[in-house]
Amino acid sequence: MKEILSNKYLQILLRLIIGGIYVYVAWNKLVNPEEFAKAIKNYDMLPLQVINIIAITLPYIELFAGLFLIFGFYKKGSSVILGLTLVVFIIALTSAYARGLNIDCGCGFTSTTQEASSKTDLLVRIFQDILMLLGVVIIYLFGDKKKDAEPVPQIENQTT
Amino acid sequence: MAKIFKQILIITVLSIAVAFLVNWINPKGIPLVMDMSKYSTEQSDKLKEEFLNNPYDTTENTKSLIKNPRLNKDGFVDPQNIKLDFAKILYHKKALFIDARTPEEFAQGRIKGAINIPYDVFHNKTKEEKTEMLKGLNKNGIIVCYCKGGDCEISIDLAYDIARLGFNSVNIYIGGYGEWEHSGYPVEK
Numbered sequence: 372m373k374e375i376l377s378n379k380y381l382q383i384l385l386r387l388i389i390g391g392i393y394v395y396v397a398w399n400k401l402v403n404p405e406e407f408a409k410a411i412k413n414y415d416m417l418p419l420q421v422i423n424i425i426a427i428t429l430p431y432i433e434l435f436a437g438l439f440l441i442f443g444f445y446k447k448g449s450s451v452i453l454g455l456t457l458v459v460f461i462i463a464l465t466s467a468y469a470r471g472l473n474i475d476c477g478c479g480f481t482s483t484t485q486e487a488s489s490k491t492d493l494l495v496r497i498f499q500d501i502l503m504l505l506g507v508v509i510i511y512l513f514g515d516k517k518k519d520a521e522p523v524p525q526i527e528n529q530t531t
Numbered sequence: 532m533a534k535i536f537k538q539i540l541i542i543t544v545l546s547i548a549v550a551f552l553v554n555w556i557n558p559k560g561i562p563l564v565m566d567m568s569k570y571s572t573e574q575s576d577k578l579k580e581e582f583l584n585n586p587y588d589t590t591e592n593t594k595s596l597i598k599n600p601r602l603n604k605d606g607f608v609d610p611q612n613i614k615l616d617f618a619k620i621l622y623h624k625k626a627l628f629i630d631a632r633t634p635e636e637f638a639q640g641r642i643k644g645a646i647n648i649p650y651d652v653f654h655n656k657t658k659e660e661k662t663e664m665l666k667g668l669n670k671n672g673i674i675v676c677y678c679k680g681g682d683c684e685i686s687i688d689l690a691y692d693i694a695r696l697g698f699n700s701v702n703i704y705i706g707g708y709g710e711w712e713h714s715g716y717p718v719e720k
Contacts, residue, residue, distance in 0.1 A: 404554065404561045412565070413681045423565045431550035435542050448538020471713065 393437030396479030401430035410477025610690035626673040643717035650685035680707025
């Protein structure tokens with residue numbers, strides 16, 4: 372199993388898919404920060420004072436983390452960031468689902484104006500995010516270890 | 532581990548710096564703090580207190596009770612944002628609830644007894660047509676506009692359209708149908 376998950380081509384494929392999705396959704400969010408801010412507000416989970424700052428910065432964090440993941444730089448760092456965002460999204464979506472909110476999820480999959488999501492849509496989004504989180508964990512744990520791992524101290528031959 | 536933290540820090544700082552820079556130069560950029568004044572229900576408690584100190588049947592002509600209508604510079608009384616508790620009181624006082632959503636949404640569920648004036652339709656009518664649509668409504672009766680709640684703005688827009696026609700006590704229930712239904716208050720389908 373470890374060998375399969377560490378497979379170079381699987382890793383590249385996962386990075387391209389997850390990084391690509393993140394770049395796409397980040398772009399949809401950052402071209403219209405006001406709509407994204409409204410979507411965050413709809414969740415009714417954050418103080419109003421911080422909503423715009425999150426709406427301004429989060430899409431760029433997603434964009435850069437997605438790009439770093441695609442190009443294979445800072446894979447561990449970018450996968451941790453994307454993993455954390457996914458955990459937050461899963462919590463927010465689950466909370467919205469539990470509260471029966473009919474809201475635009477703000478997931479960035481469409482660039483149209485706000486549309487309320489049905490409860491089924493929210494469930495689909497939660498499922499998608501869980502799958503992506505799984506992919507991110509695989510990248511983190513089984514990505515190119517040689518490149519990202521801590522340098523192993525060399526034991527030099529002290530013999531003279 | 533330190534290396535991963537360093538990577539996270541670099542990506543985050545880079546992203547935040549670019550985000551603020553782009554937001555600053557972008558014409559579509561937004562303020563750092565959301566302008567929520569149009570959704571503010573700060574005055575709701577005060578209005579509720581005034582109403583409770585001077586209760587009246589909202590279905591009757593209340594002109595004498597509205598002693599000094601506070602006209603704005605455009606010559607109409609500004610609609611007031613109200614919260615759930617005050618909306619509930621007005622509901623029991625038989626205020627007129629107006630649902631600003633589409634007929635389809637209205638049919639799917641509404642505050643019991645509400646009438647439907649879809650904002651999208653109403654807003655595009657002429658002043659005469661609007662007046663005709665509201666014929667029969669008491670200009671001094673208490674009106675409460677609502678929509679789905681959350682960030683929905685059509686109840687605010689509809690309330691202003693109605694107030695401009697000379698209605699003196701137009702209120703906006705900001706929580707909307709979502710909050711009302713969630714609170715278990717009377718609805719109908």
